[in-house]
Amino acid sequence: MSEQPESKSTAEKPNVALENERTAHAEIPKTRAQMASENAKTAKKLVFVVIGMLGFSFALVPLYDVFCDLTGINGKPSNEAAVYESVVIDESRTIKVEFITRTHSGMAWEFSAQTAEIRLHPGEMGEVEFYVRNPTEHDIIAQAIPSISPGIAALYVNKTECFCFKHQPLKAGEEAIMPMKFYVDPQLPKEFTFFTLQYTLYDISATVQPAVVVAMDNS
Amino acid sequence: MSTETLNDAHDSPDGHDAHHEHHIPKGILRWLFTTNHKDIGTLYLWFAFIMFLIGGAMAMVIRAELFQPGLQIVDPHFFNQMTTVHGLIMVFGAVMPAFTGLANWMIPMMIGAPDMALPRMNNWSFYILPFAFIILLSSLFMDGGGPAFGWTFYAPLSTQYSGDSTALFVFSVHIMGISSIMGAINVVVTILNMRAPGMTYMKMPLFVWTWLITAFLLIAVMPVLAGAVTMVLTDKFFGTSFFDAAGGGDPVMFQHIFWFFGHPEVYIMILPAFGIISAIVPTFSRKRLFGYASMVYATASIALLSFIVWAHHMFTTGMPVAAEMFFMFATMLISVPTGVKVFNWVATMWRGSLTFEVPMMFAIAFIVLFTIGGLSGLMLAIIPADFQYHDTYFVVAHFHYVLVTGALFSIMAAVYYWLPKWTGKMFDITLAKWHFWCSLISVNVLFFPMHFVGLAGMPRRIPDYALQFADFNKWISIGGFAFGLSQLIFLALIIKACRKIGEPVSDQVWEGAEGLEWEIPSPAPYHTFSTPPLIK
Numbered sequence: 066m067s068e069q070p071e072s073k074s075t076a077e078k079p080n081v082a083l084e085n086e087r088t089a090h091a092e093i094p095k096t097r098a099q100m101a102s103e104n105a106k107t108a109k110k111l112v113f114v115v116i117g118m119l120g121f122s123f124a125l126v127p128l129y130d131v132f133c134d135l136t137g138i139n140g141k142p143s144n145e146a147a148v149y150e151s152v153v154i155d156e157s158r159t160i161k162v163e164f165i166t167r168t169h170s171g172m173a174w175e176f177s178a179q180t181a182e183i184r185l186h187p188g189e190m191g192e193v194e195f196y197v198r199n200p201t202e203h204d205i206i207a208q209a210i211p212s213i214s215p216g217i218a219a220l221y222v223n224k225t226e227c228f229c230f231k232h233q234p235l236k237a238g239e240e241a242i243m244p245m246k247f248y249v250d251p252q253l254p255k256e257f258t259f260f261t262l263q264y265t266l267y268d269i270s271a272t273v274q275p276a277v278v279v280a281m282d283n284s
Numbered sequence: 285m286s287t288e289t290l291n292d293a294h295d296s297p298d299g300h301d302a303h304h305e306h307h308i309p310k311g312i313l314r315w316l317f318t319t320n321h322k323d324i325g326t327l328y329l330w331f332a333f334i335m336f337l338i339g340g341a342m343a344m345v346i347r348a349e350l351f352q353p354g355l356q357i358v359d360p361h362f363f364n365q366m367t368t369v370h371g372l373i374m375v376f377g378a379v380m381p382a383f384t385g386l387a388n389w390m391i392p393m394m395i396g397a398p399d400m401a402l403p404r405m406n407n408w409s410f411y412i413l414p415f416a417f418i419i420l421l422s423s424l425f426m427d428g429g430g431p432a433f434g435w436t437f438y439a440p441l442s443t444q445y446s447g448d449s450t451a452l453f454v455f456s457v458h459i460m461g462i463s464s465i466m467g468a469i470n471v472v473v474t475i476l477n478m479r480a481p482g483m484t485y486m487k488m489p490l491f492v493w494t495w496l497i498t499a500f501l502l503i504a505v506m507p508v509l510a511g512a513v514t515m516v517l518t519d520k521f522f523g524t525s526f527f528d529a530a531g532g533g534d535p536v537m538f539q540h541i542f543w544f545f546g547h548p549e550v551y552i553m554i555l556p557a558f559g560i561i562s563a564i565v566p567t568f569s570r571k572r573l574f575g576y577a578s579m580v581y582a583t584a585s586i587a588l589l590s591f592i593v594w595a596h597h598m599f600t601t602g603m604p605v606a607a608e609m610f611f612m613f614a615t616m617l618i619s620v621p622t623g624v625k626v627f628n629w630v631a632t633m634w635r636g637s638l639t640f641e642v643p644m645m646f647a648i649a650f651i652v653l654f655t656i657g658g659l660s661g662l663m664l665a666i667i668p669a670d671f672q673y674h675d676t677y678f679v680v681a682h683f684h685y686v687l688v689t690g691a692l693f694s695i696m697a698a699v700y701y702w703l704p705k706w707t708g709k710m711f712d713i714t715l716a717k718w719h720f721w722c723s724l725i726s727v728n729v730l731f732f733p734m735h736f737v738g739l740a741g742m743p744r745r746i747p748d749y750a751l752q753f754a755d756f757n758k759w760i761s762i763g764g765f766a767f768g769l770s771q772l773i774f775l776a777l778i779i780k781a782c783r784k785i786g787e788p789v790s791d792q793v794w795e796g797a798e799g800l801e802w803e804i805p806s807p808a809p810y811h812t813f814s815t816p817p818l819i820k
Binding site: 100103104105107108111112114115116118119121122123125126129130133136138139141144169208210216217265267268269272 | 401402405465468469470472473476477478503504505506507508510511512515523525526529530531532534536537540541544602603604607
């Protein structure tokens with residue numbers, strides 16, 4: 066099997082063809098053994114691409130989170146406690162924040178916002194409470210997941226304290242009030258006059274770490 | 285013989301298959317151990333055809349249930365399994381293996397290579413495929429049934445509301461993916477390294493070009509599909525939370541990862557079709573293909589653009605307007621290179637000496653009907669309109685126009701075009717014309733009214749529907765049964781052709797056919813181009 070020089074200039078070829086140009090351009094006639102080892106070489110390169118793309122598919126997971134954190138487009142507020150210090154309160158405008166709750170399918174808890182809505186200035190500290198009750202006859206550990214709509218507002222909600230930062234265990238028949246403290250960043254763009262914060266409660270008893278269950282029994 | 289030397293040097297240090305050199309082994313062992321590209325191409329094509337009939341039988345179950353409103357034949361859970369497995373089988377079992385089969389048969393003959401570059405891997409990539417589909421199909425008979433979450437296996441449907449057979453689904457998709465990747469690597473290596481002297485890139489037939497680009501798409505996105513199913517597997521069985529909000533994951537992320545694979549996948553299923561049509565139209569127009577270079581660039585641009593349009597499948601998930609606009613315009617941009625192709629085919633026919641042999645009939649049907657599918661795709665790309673069309677039968681109509689009258693018709697056109705070269709005998713033209721006309725009429729009775737019920741609001745993937753859709757659904761089902769039966773004509777024709785019944789054909793077969801594959805004898809000998817041809 067022999068190869069002869071390519072007549073077409075590389076500029077005319079789309080990128081896909083470029084990768085193996087070197088081998089396609091070899092000028093001396095090759096033996097079959099050389100040809101086979103060349104094929105193996107090309108195949109190996111392509112296997113690396115496959116492995117790379119498999120890695121990329123898993124890398125998409127953190128990339129997705131990073132992208133959403135930077136742009137705030139999926140309405141996920143930060144899951145870490147913010148520190149409230151030297152925040153300038155912008156008294157020139159008032160923001161309305163609504164609170165809604167829901168439980169995931171199969172989650173039997175009663176879950177409601179004690180405060181349905183709150184009006185505050187950007188930078189001002191707000192405190193709201195949520196009511197939960199476990200009406201079932203067994204202990205359940207819950208996790209609340211927040212979501213803000215419109216999503217961009219999530220970038221400007223800073224929680225100093227939230228029940229959603231940790232697991233919430235309730236024994237059978239128990240009830241509780243769960244507090245949440247937050248302030249709205251004064252940097253919030255002017256076009257936002259109100260937004261909605263939703264909490265969804267999930268039953269995570271089955272998947273939670275055993276350590277938490279122990280802690281719950283002791284409490 | 286060149287294949288053997290290649291084998292010995294590359295993947296078979298002991299060289300124990302050297303006996304291929306002297307004769308073609310007989311019986312089942314020939315097919316089991318074959319490393320011959322023509323044999324493997326035949327295996328792929330038969331496998332695809334069997335899968336097409338099985339997937340088609342499932343479609344018949346779906347259409348029988350939807351013949352009239354109400355639940356009458358199957359229960360909803362089984363109905364969902366039918367829609368899911370029908371989709372998986374048609375995509376991964378019928379269309380993709382059929383194209384791989386055509387690639388195996390034709391690419392070495394078109395570029396003057398003695399065989400595929402990696403013949404042993406070729407054998408392996410075919411033979412793992414039946415196992416994948418045995419696993420998938422057997423899951424239908426397990427307690428709790430097979431996968432019922434749609435071929436797109438959206439989380440949390442597949443991670444939280446699915447049965448234990450999800451594990452089998454995941455492993456079968458893994459195997460299908462490995463098979464496709466190996467097939468794609470083989471195609472790329474063959475095209476890059478094995479072209480005959482003088483066969484420069486810009487002299488390659490378009491079928492070779494479109495397959496080269498398709499193979500790169502496969503190598504790029506099949507691993508992403510493997511990643512997605514693996515995440516579903518670990519979410520379901522090993523307590524991870526990739527797609528579970530309660531554990532910090534995000535179900536919408538599933539859709540992003542899936543469609544990052546899924547959109548290039550639809551071009552994987554149509555680019556080789558473009559190559560086939562670009563081979564057939566010039567032959568029966570007795571003209572050179574109009575705009576060869578622009579065809580190559582259009583194919584490459586479609587492939588590149590396919591990576592930046594995935595979220596148009598997810599307009600209703602609540603994306604920011606800016607992102608929706610980006611994906612809308614990027615999607616519409618794809619219609620430019622696609623339009624170039626349709627224009628070039630029509631321009632090739634313009635003032636040509638047209639004759640309407642069976643492959644040409646399928647090719648012309650492809651051009652018209654694929655364009656209808658492309659236009660409904662443009663409608664779906666419009667964000668506000670998509671909110672109405674999303675998850676309705678309009679979407680079903682759209683993707684069946686591009687996949688059935690697009691990809692599938694092109695495969696049938698290809699089979700009719702190259703079958704005489706494979707068998708050395710002309711197929712039964714009367715049967716072929718019956719097959720064409722029955723398919724053409726029934727496929728439109730089947731899919732065209734779906735546009736109307738979809739626009740009127742009938743959702744997809746449901747076993748029952750509101751009364752006002754009854755009349756159209758009756759017609760759709762009748763069209764479906766007719767289309768299914770028409771394929772039995774095709775089966776009869778293929779069996780007849782394989783038994784070598786028919787008039788002998790010349791080497792060129794078709795009067796206007798040009799290319800290396802028409803310069804070798806008919807039927808194509810077991811080994812071709814052991815000495816590379818010189819291309820002027």
